[in-house]
Amino acid sequence: MLAYAIRRIFMLVPVFLAVSVIIFLILHLLPGDPIDNLLKVGAPVEQRAEMMARYGLDRPLPVQYAIWLGKLLTGDLGTAIVARRPVADLIGQALPHSLALGGLALLFSSIVGILLGFVAALNRDRFLDRAIMGGVLLGSPLPSFWLGLLLILAFSVQLGWFPVSGARNWSSLVLPVLTIGLGGTALVARITRVSMIDIASRDFVMLLHAKGLSPLRIQLRHVLRHALIPVVTILALRIGWILGGAVTVEVVFARPGLGTLLIKALNQHDYPVVQASLLMLAMAVMLGTLFGDLLQAAIDPRVRGALA
């Protein structure tokens, strides 16, 4: 298992380098630069070149990339050009909020999704199954910013249960978590259901029935356990996805977080901040995948064997 884990972690290095090149290039090839956001009306014409030089933006791109990567490897994310603060500070302030939101949303969609999938599988092709699957399907394609506004209208403006926006206490987390969580629930529920139905038709389940175990016990202890393997993989993959998906939701609910930081920095072309935020999101996807693989390997010895 340890050997597998080490090998899997080493595979992340080239991926990380490739991702860093892509992030850097995409950003610098976008038209516009941060200096336009710094120059005030009345600033003398020469100031532009002066500022380009001060932030090293006049150097060739490969040199800029090398400098950035070099600092990155020593843990220095640089200083924001427009925001004027160490990027690590900005990220440090934003990340806990994003993790709390993403984590709770993931938890919500796992619990509710698995529960719904389980119930649907038990009632296969009956009314309850159709109702659940139809319901989650309706919820999944809604754009999250729109769903967020609808939830605010219903639960904050009409019913007054939760605050409209902000991040002052736990109650302000409810609506954003629901907004992100509902989208993921559909996927988890469907995979749980399909996988359970698949496992339920296996021979070993037939044997368990023949041995006279109670059907609920078989479903819970044996079928669900096997059925969860693909579900866990999907959930791990979604760790990064959920952090990225929170971007618009954070803006709608006026919550601090990576998303709000990223959008503001993108509008101002604040390169160091955008690079660091995107890198965080990319790392979340990479670590999520890694975590999923390790978890799968831990559950299923066949996976470990395949790479060995």
Add this chain to the structure above:
Amino acid sequence: MKSLALRKALAAAGISLAALLANHGASLAQEAVFVIATNEVGAPTYNPIKASNLNIATTLLFDRLVSQDTDLSFHPWLAESWEEAPDGMSWIFHLKKGVKFHNGEPFNAETIAKWLELFKASENAYMTKAIAKVEVIDDATVKFVMSNPEPNLLYNFSSSYLSIIEPKSFVELGDNYGVTEVYGTGPFKLESFVVGQETVLVRNDDYAWASPLAKNRGPAKIAKLTLREIAEDSTAFLELKSGGVDMLLGVPTDFLTEIKAQDNLEVLTLPGQDVAYMPINVTKEPFTDIKVREAAAKAINQKEILDSVYGGVGEVANTFLISALPEADIDAKYKISYDPDRSNALLDEAGWAKGADGIRAKDGKPLKVSLWTQSDSSFRRLTEVVQAELKAVGIDSEITTFDSSAIRDQYKSGNQQLAVRSYNWDNADIIDWFFGGDRLGYPNVSMFNDPKAEELRAKAMTGSKNMAERIQNFKAYHEYVLSQFPMAPIYQPVTSVGYNKDRLVLPAEIHAPSVGATVIMDIEVKE
């Protein structure tokens, strides 16, 4: 027995839950929650020397030497009075006595000297560049010896970048000044600040030096002011509607009718500082011909746009400047207004004859131009109306939309013909910024580079000894630029502030260009 205890516990939990939920609104006495305008969201520090963008809290934490009224005239603040030498080569400022910073340090002439020295490190240092030497005459008098006359000095001293910082703590705190701690002389002190989320300010009880434009001579009436940052307009509106906040400092036009429809909400309208206009690239065919430029400019029906696109809220624009500026008060013959007959006549004269489809053509070439705009929905709508109005005189234009953050780079290519854009500024030097011959592409989207204009520009920017002269010189520059039609003025929006009138009482008369320290000093919270 057991179930009864359980029930009790549940009931108690329910009550505390309800209390927690009810507590989120701003319901405590003399406390208010404002939402700052969306364009100020994300300001990372309250350090006026280092920052590149500052939000409204800056104006509450710090005072300035000079304050400005709604009509943009200058009034005392921390400077009680000032004298300018006739040749413009020196200024004397008499400072208010007894002013103290939040950390107890005194404010005096020495403070000004140290602060202006520190300000030289700012990227906005050009604002005080003309000050060659600061002489401390006595505790309450300071003299600026100038290297060249700077008639714009009062305007600069009223800018939030020239908010007066406390030099000692500024040096001690370094980068933390403005983030973790900040000391000014303003009516509020910083309690907490979370970037992009909220700033909590508490009243400075010693405050007794408000600008004379405010009625209140003592400390502010609001004891605790929370300034929240909400990037999404719909969310901010729902917060106001549900009573979660008391005031929105910037309300987009789309929400005005919604707010007016609510019984407890009110809209305060202030003159805006924006001008929407259509730059015309003077270096691109067919606009190299001044007749075609004038025709395009006079095809824009400002009144129709004001009524149909903006529901009559705001003002038409007939010059390049906001109408509150004295430099906008120019000879009527230079003002650009809708005149379709003149437009048609000019195009006929220039050889562009109307074809069967209503589009003009010359030598078999149709009068087809590009019309650039940015992706925000308000710009799209305005641009579509402009397109229709151009078509009415026979100019066929094709709209190209660019992302708002990328369009400046597109302008630098110089390929634009017509565009629809807007700016936000309240000083005549904006003409220099957008039409100066050394800033072609962006900001000079019109690619306007005219020797006579450059001459007038130099005179306006650096050749004026005092304010009156500066106004005259800028008027002449403004008039000449308009006479060359490098753009068509369209619209001047107003600034709309939405508030809950069951919670806040605003002063009857507003004496400030925007809601800032002067106005907030007089705002009362209903108990």
